[in-house]
Amino acid sequence: MVQITFVEPSGNQIDIDVSDGWSLMQAAIANGVDGIVAECGGSCVCATCHVYVDPDRAGELPQPGEEELELLEEVKAERRPTSRLSCQIKATPALAGLKVAIPECQT
Numbered sequence: 248m249v250q251i252t253f254v255e256p257s258g259n260q261i262d263i264d265v266s267d268g269w270s271l272m273q274a275a276i277a278n279g280v281d282g283i284v285a286e287c288g289g290s291c292v293c294a295t296c297h298v299y300v301d302p303d304r305a306g307e308l309p310q311p312g313e314e315e316l317e318l319l320e321e322v323k324a325e326r327r328p329t330s331r332l333s334c335q336i337k338a339t340p341a342l343a344g345l346k347v348a349i350p351e352c353q354t
């Protein structure tokens with residue numbers, strides 16, 4: 248388990264213990280976090296699981312793959328340097344305490 252903090256579009260923060268290997272999208276959906284749509288269920292084809300990773304820690308994540316980078320060009324909210332698709336971020340002990348913010352819109 249690794250604790251991840253999700254910041255909903257309203258600014259509300261939710262700490263969730265995420266099982267190793269789960270994606271942050273799966274954890275958000277399972278815990279009713281507001282603002283993650285995840286239309287494709289994690290298949291990396293919808294871009295509706297967009298999050299902003301804490302800039303101080305974004306460099307600790309594995310780099311996005313080609314498919315994720317292509318989809319990040321289609322996100323509806325502002326794309327920022329730390330924009331990622333939460334279905335492509337797997338929980339690992341190295342990410343303990345990571346904070347991700349959810350943009351105001353996904354579609």
Ligand code: FES
Binds near residue numbers: 291
């Ligand atoms: S859930 Fe569809 S791209 Fe992440």
